[in-house]
Amino acid sequence: MNIVVLEQKSIGDDIDLSIYEKLGNVTYYGNTLTSEVAERVKDADIIVANKAGMNEATLKDAPNVKLICEFATGYDNVDLEYCKSRGIGVANVVDYSTAAVAQHTFAMALYLLERLPFYDNYVKSGTYGNQDRFSNFDRPFAELEGKTWGIIGLGNIGKRTARIAEGFGCHVVYYSVTGKNSSTEYERVEFDDLLKRSDFISVHCPLSDLTKDLIDLEAMKKMKKTAILINVARGPVVNNKDLYTALTEGEIYAAGLDVLEKEPIAQDNPLGKIKDSERLIITPHMAWASTEARTRLAMEVYKNIEAFQRGEKRNIVNG
Numbered sequence: 001m002n003i004v005v006l007e008q009k010s011i012g013d014d015i016d017l018s019i020y021e022k023l024g025n026v027t028y029y030g031n032t033l034t035s036e037v038a039e040r041v042k043d044a045d046i047i048v049a050n051k052a053g054m055n056e057a058t059l060k061d062a063p064n065v066k067l068i069c070e071f072a073t074g075y076d077n078v079d080l081e082y083c084k085s086r087g088i089g090v091a092n093v094v095d096y097s098t099a100a101v102a103q104h105t106f107a108m109a110l111y112l113l114e115r116l117p118f119y120d121n122y123v124k125s126g127t128y129g130n131q132d133r134f135s136n137f138d139r140p141f142a143e144l145e146g147k148t149w150g151i152i153g154l155g156n157i158g159k160r161t162a163r164i165a166e167g168f169g170c171h172v173v174y175y176s177v178t179g180k181n182s183s184t185e186y187e188r189v190e191f192d193d194l195l196k197r198s199d200f201i202s203v204h205c206p207l208s209d210l211t212k213d214l215i216d217l218e219a220m221k222k223m224k225k226t227a228i229l230i231n232v233a234r235g236p237v238v239n240n241k242d243l244y245t246a247l248t249e250g251e252i253y254a255a256g257l258d259v260l261e262k263e264p265i266a267q268d269n270p271l272g273k274i275k276d277s278e279r280l281i282i283t284p285h286m287a288w289a290s291t292e293a294r295t296r297l298a299m300e301v302y303k304n305i306e307a308f309q310r311g312e313k314r315n316i317v318n319g
Contacts, residue, residue: 230256
């Protein structure tokens with residue numbers, strides 16, 4: 001079988017994919033623009049992709065394609081109905097980055113809560129060495145113990161985050177966007193209630209018509225002025241312009257973002273103007289990308305292909 005890996009760099013050059021060569025003749029591309037897809041997949045039996053468009057325009061001249069494997073959980077780049085009409089299976093990978101994303105959630109929260117940018121600079125600037133006392137706590141900071149942690153989206157990552165928050169002594173509440181999650185492990189609340197009660201809000205829900213701009217200025221005005229917002233889900237769930245207003249006008253205390261409305265960050269995104277790392281930290285969509293998570297992702301794609309070749313529908317999302 002001819003296997004075409006369209007976006008090897010999306011999983012990192014440090015992850016060895018040579019095991020794929022046990023499954024067929026593999027062609028690797030570091031990155032692939034949508035305009036390049038059709039030419040690169042025309043002789044493929046199996047395509048491994050991430051963001052490159054998989055639809056009639058890119059696949060119509062690739063008669064042999066039988067399987068598309070995603071280097072991801074999401075498959076927004078794939079026209080599932082078209083693939084189904086062609087008998088092309090689409091396989092994704094779930095739960096490979098749960099530990100990494102939950103860890104990053106707290107890395108950002110603690111960075112902001114404990115005012116680490118200020119204290120790191122306080123020492124490195126030489127100011128600490130010139131003071132006449134052993135300690136410094138000029139920027140007051142709080143504990144997680146006893147705080148309320150609100151979670152939007154109680155899936156695998158949301159649940160892992162909830163357990164960690166409990167370990168720090170937080171009371172956990174959650175909001176189910178669809179209303180379908182009825183878990184009794186944590187207190188389920190309505191959206192406005194979560195906004196008003198939470199000291200920390202972390203976002204772990206998928207992007208949909210229900211969640212786009214879910215956290216807008218109106219929502220942030222209902223939050224505590226001391227609240228910290230963390231978004232490690234999808235960028236458009238939090239309206240970036242509204243977040244800029246909320247931060248600059250003191251509607252909330254701080255925010256940590258691993259995702260943005262447009263990635264990489266657009267020149268006109270006002271959040272790029274905020275240089276105060278005590279109020280805002282932005283990381284480049286890397287919460288999912290620990291070495292362990294990327295290694296698991298690569299192996300799960302391998303297992304999806306291997307299973308498909310045995311006639312099994314492992315992680316097939318379109319039938």
